[in-house]
Amino acid sequence: MSSTVVTTENSKSTASLARRAVFPFTAIVGQEEMKLALLLNVIDPKIGGVMIMGDRGTGKSTTIRALADLLPEIEIVADDPFNSHPDDPELMSDEVRQRVFEQQSVPVARKKVSMVDLPLGATEDRVCGTIDIEKALAEGVKAFEPGLLAKANRGILYVDEVNLLDDHLVDVLLDSAASGWNTVEREGISIRHPARFVLVGSGNPEEGELRPQLLDRFGMHAEIRTVKEPNLRVQIVEQRTAFDGAPNEFLAQYVSDQEKLQQTIIEAQQRLSSVEISHDFRVNISQVCAELDVDGLRGDIVTNRAAKAIAAFEGRTEVTVEDIGRVITLCLRHRLRKDPLESIDSGYKVQKVFRQVFGLPEPEDGN
Numbered sequence: 001m002s003s004t005v006v007t008t009e010n011s012k013s014t015a016s017l018a019r020r021a022v023f024p025f026t027a028i029v030g031q032e033e034m035k036l037a038l039l040l041n042v043i044d045p046k047i048g049g050v051m052i053m054g055d056r057g058t059g060k061s062t063t064i065r066a067l068a069d070l071l072p073e074i075e076i077v078a079d080d081p082f083n084s085h086p087d088d089p090e091l092m093s094d095e096v097r098q099r100v101f102e103q104q105s106v107p108v109a110r111k112k113v114s115m116v117d118l119p120l121g122a123t124e125d126r127v128c129g130t131i132d133i134e135k136a137l138a139e140g141v142k143a144f145e146p147g148l149l150a151k152a153n154r155g156i157l158y159v160d161e162v163n164l165l166d167d168h169l170v171d172v173l174l175d176s177a178a179s180g181w182n183t184v185e186r187e188g189i190s191i192r193h194p195a196r197f198v199l200v201g202s203g204n205p206e207e208g209e210l211r212p213q214l215l216d217r218f219g220m221h222a223e224i225r226t227v228k229e230p231n232l233r234v235q236i237v238e239q240r241t242a243f244d245g246a247p248n249e250f251l252a253q254y255v256s257d258q259e260k261l262q263q264t265i266i267e268a269q270q271r272l273s274s275v276e277i278s279h280d281f282r283v284n285i286s287q288v289c290a291e292l293d294v295d296g297l298r299g300d301i302v303t304n305r306a307a308k309a310i311a312a313f314e315g316r317t318e319v320t321v322e323d324i325g326r327v328i329t330l331c332l333r334h335r336l337r338k339d340p341l342e343s344i345d346s347g348y349k350v351q352k353v354f355r356q357v358f359g360l361p362e363p364e365d366g367n
Helices: 009-018 032-043 060-070 094-101 124-128 133-139 148-152 167-179 230-245 247-252 255-274 279-291 298-313 321-335 348-358
Strands: 003-005 050-054 074-077 106-111 115-117 129-131 144-146 155-160 181-186 189-194 197-203 220-224
Touching: 032 050, 032 060, 032 197, 032 220, 032 255, 032 298, 032 321, 060 115, 060 155, 060 197, 060 255, 094 106, 115 148, 124 129, 124 148, 124 167, 129 181, 129 189, 144 148, 148 155, 155 167, 167 181, 167 197, 220 321, 230 247, 255 298, 279 298, 279 321, 279 348, 298 321, 321 348
Parallel strands: 003 106, 050 197, 050 220, 115 155, 155 197
Antiparallel strands: 074 106, 129 144, 181 189
16 A cells, blocks of 8 residues: 655644644643543543533533643544544545555545534534435435544544433434444435544533433443632632633643653553453452442443553553552443432442452441
8 A cells, every 4th residue: 555644844833833722631630530531531442431420610621622632643544534544444434445455545644633522403414424315316426424423533522411412312422432333324325434432421410311221331430520629729720820821831831741641641552452351350340240230241341441441551461459449430330320310329339349349448437
């Protein structure tokens, strides 16, 4: 396969100047649970996304934009609307794969990871894309207008107030996120394209929650609360004020931290395939799920994946009990609820069973 790199140093610097300043991920204070869940999903997108539930004004959107800005640039096929990978067949559209098979020239470019906001009023056509039936019938070509799922491929798809989104659309998003493909069918014409993205939903539980069937399909569930500690609140306000007043000067203070975290993510993604989790630990994880009466096997699978991702993130190739303890609440708490009147468990129930199964002592403070 021959390929042409179409980006230049000048175009890179111009793009960098043109981009709007984004609050740096490493400057975000608190909300450790949300940040960890997001990082693990970036390291292993097959975890299945994150549902972030919490109070208004707690930095959900800011954190997700910061994460997308932090991630390293990716290689794409320059003239392809689906951000196809130039070398990996699993991340190519059918058209690009055919061109590669025929050894045609494929122009390659580099771009920032996309973060796509899905508006609440979006229609299915806007999300999935549309087929121009008249053109298809008249000219015999598959005229496809890509939607938001195409734009989000190999990036992050963010749905604010996902609990207010139409259930059918949530189903479509979760199906695409799970399969990695989006298929559009109209009048006997079918088109599909890769749709591999990290799905992040957020919402305020006071405005209603997702149906348990949909909630279960999010890999992880992070809870965030308004910071109560006065000194931390002051620090957050001062940081935001400094960023709004002089964004470039503020960003300059975090360049080193941002680059260090970006490199850690890259190394973790490369290390992930070599991380092992012992058979005994896998059995214990499944025992925790069984004792908590978790339906299905998603809880088992996601906990295993998340434990491997956190080990990779911290530079190890062997999962420890501590790794499992740090992720198991995020992976299981939203899968426990049976009574619709109950709120989602804060983590006490999951941690209690986890400690019993793994033979760990109860913490001294009883938490």
